[in-house]
Amino acid sequence: MVYITLLILVLMFLAKIFFVIVPMRESFVVERLGKFRTVFEPGLHLIIPFIDRIAYRHEIREQVFDIPAQHCITKDNIQVEIDGLVYLKVMDPKLASYGIGDYRLAAINLAQTTMRSEVGKLSLGEIFSERETLNETIVREIDEASESWGIKMFRYEVANIAPSEHVVKTLEKQMVAERDRRAEITLATAEKEAKINISEGERQESINHSVGERQRRINIAEGRAQEISLLADAQSQGIAMVAEAINKPGGDKAIKMRLVDQFVGELGRIMDGSDISVLPSEMARVKGIFEGVDQVSKTFKN
Incomplete structure (x- = not known):
């Protein structure tokens, strides 16, 4: 055992x-x-x-390394503090052992120097708006340089971008001013649109009033024309009826009596309304009046 x-x-x-x-x-x-x-x-x-x-x-798995924060100067001379993360993988263990002393440290230092170089080509606004482009550029530069190290750079991510305190205060003032400017523009635009709407309303109201007045006058004119037409038709029918009555037996005598009656009535009305007695100077011509009526009757008969 x-x-x-x-x-x-x-x-x-x-x-x-x-x-x-x-x-x-x-x-x-x-x-x-x-x-x-x-x-x-x-x-x-x-x-x-x-x-x-x-x-x-x-x-041999994909590894991630933290890139320490460092100060960089942008294209518009603004100091910012940037850190990031780099993702890489050992593809050739022999080159990773003999091609470089410490590929981890080398990758971190290369990422820092490349980041400083690329940040110097961009303004502060472009760094924030084109972060993806910055990441891709850094990955491409590091990948080309590390090819002889037996490692492969997969991606680089900018983690934090921190401008200096003075720059932050300046940006805050700029943002406040920009917000105020946009507010003033919005208010001015709203006031302009309100005035336009009011003027459009007044214009439409004037148009409506003028259209209504025009239609009213048209209606009045049409009513008067229709009234005149009806009166004309009535007078025409009355004349026709009078003519027809004259043509009947005894019609001329009836007309004479009607005219005499109207004359006497009008004469009486005039005399009643006068303070003194008035006798027309043409009373001697009454016979002439009846003879004129007789001529009118004959004319209707013919």
């Missing part, structure tokens, strides 16, 4: 010396007598003790 236990311990010790297990998320760079030999991918691998050694262990 003791021998079996010792045998197991010996086998375990030998296995630990001659075999190495690489985790799924890592890659091992193996050197033989100080010289690069191979890269162990995830799994079980055999090594020669005291000759082979694991020189580097690399994380």
Whole structure:
């Protein structure tokens, strides 16, 4: 039993010396007598003790590194403090081991210098409005520079953009002034539209009054024309009836009697309304009047 236990311990010790297990998320760079030999991918691998050694262990998953905040000067000479995040992955463990001393530190420093350079090409407003463009430019620059390092830059994200306190106060005053300006423009536009609406209403009211007055006058004119037409028709019918009555037997005598009656009535009305007695000088011509009536009757008969 003791021998079996010792045998197991010996086998375990030998296995630990001659075999190495690489985790799924890592890659091992193996050197033989100080010289690069191979890269162990995830799994079980055999090594020669005291000759082979694991020189580097690399994380092969995508990694994220925090870019410390730094002061940058924009195109319009405004000092801002910017930090960010960089996402990269080891693509070639050999180059990541021998192509650069520390690819993590190198990527962070390269991201900072590239960010300072790109920020200097943009104004403060463009940094806020074109953040995506800034991120893409930094990724492209770092990816080109880090190609010999065996790493791949996937993306860069600007986390915070903090202008200086003086700039913040200036921007706040500018925003207040801009809001006041927009408010004044809005009020002026509203007042203008109100005046336009009032003038349009007054104009429409004047048009309505003129149209109504015109229609009223047309209606009055049409009513008068219709009245005149009716009176004319009535007079025409009356004359026709008188003419028809004259043509009947005894019609001329009736006309004479009617005219004499009207004359006497009018004469009486005049005399009643006078303070003195008035006798027309033409009474001697009464006979002439009746003769004129006789002529009118004859004319209707003809």
